[in-house]
Amino acid sequence: MEYIKKATLSAEENSSEARKIVEGILADIRTNGEDAVRAIAKKFDNWDQEFVLSPEKKARLIDSVPEDVKKDIQFAYKQITSFAQAQRDSIQDFDTVTPAGVRAGQRVVPMEVAGCYIPGGRFAHTCSALMSIATAKVAGVPFVVAATPPRGEAIDASVCYAMDLSGADIILEMGGVQAIACMAYGIFTDKPANIIAGPGNAFVAEAKAILAAEGACGIDLFAGPSEIAVIADDKADPMTVTIDLLSQGEHGTNSPVWLFTESRELCDKVMELMPKLIADMPDPATPSQSWEEYGEIILCD
Incomplete structure (x- = not known):
């Protein structure tokens, strides 16, 4: 075996360092709540506005999205939800009695609250909004909190449209570890998430893993x-x-x-x-x- 090109850094070392940073941020948020979140958002995103997207601001963002972009998002939404519905329909409740006389079965029960994280630091991930929020709604989740990082004075307009189209009940203009923590603990929403889904950077991935390990919520997977x-x-x-x-x-x-x-x-x-x-x-x-x-x-x- 010969290395034609060899990496100079290790992803494993990166993960260990990221975990230490995330543990500190989560400890701060657990202790100081909303005040900690505001300080962290100011430090990392230069954000000092409200976190919960207001109906008025949401309407302005959606109005700014070009019609051809809306049509593309609508097409993707229909593709994703039609498959998700077929998938949901294939998972059935059943009740049976075994040959030994034991009654057994399964019930498919949706989560009460889902938290959906949509990355947006370097690039706006419209598709991630559709693939997490829309599928949660098709699954029957009654309440979805969605979060995505602000880009300047607001979140990305096309992502906002996709989140709204998919059925997000609350949209947080917030990213990073603080967004994951807020969804898990119900900060600013009073709706702690039973499960958090969606990809993110190394810090987001570590936050999800730590919160799942401590039993705060379930997660989809370690994605990132x-x-x-x-x-x-x-x-x-x-x-x-x-x-x-x-x-x-x-x-x-x-x-x-x-x-x-x-x-x-x-x-x-x-x-x-x-x-x-x-x-x-x-x-x-x-x-x-x-x-x-x-x-x-x-x-x-």
Whole structure:
């Protein structure tokens, strides 16, 4: 095995450091509540406005979304909810008596409150709003709290439209660890979430994991930072492989990617293509750093 390109940093080390930071933030919020959240939001997002999105501000944001963008979001919403409904319909309650005379069965009961986190630091993730809030509503969750980071003076308008279309009952203009904590503890909403879903950066992922471990709420999964491993032979298309690696590496500066292959030619071609594709990205600095520090290409026997 030969490293054609080796990472200079370790994602595991990053996770340990992130956990320490998150534990401190959560302890502060548990002790000082809303005051701590306001101080943290001011520090990280320069945010000193209200956190719960008002109906008036929501209407202004939605009005600013171009009609063609709304149509795209509506199309995606219909695709996602139609599949979610079919999936929900396939999970049935039943009641049966076993041959030994034991009565057994299952009931499908939706959560009372779901917290949905929609990333928005570097990029506005409209799709994440649809995939978490809309599916929760199809599942029958009566109350959904959704949170996404502000971008300047407000959250992203298209994300706001997607959140509203999907049926969010409360929208928080808030991101990061503080948003996860507020949804879990019911801060500003008086509705503690039974479950929190949605992707985020390393700090968001650690916050979800810690809160789940302490029993504050359930979570969907430990989602983040994004990563990918591509295993390819000499028949793989180099451009496809490079794009697959880049599509995950551009999620954040600490997103690791790996290529395992038996083809030196593929290794060389990916090394050649990657800088060119990175240069064409809207924000080349992010994937450039993640590729430099966390990207690996391993030539195998």
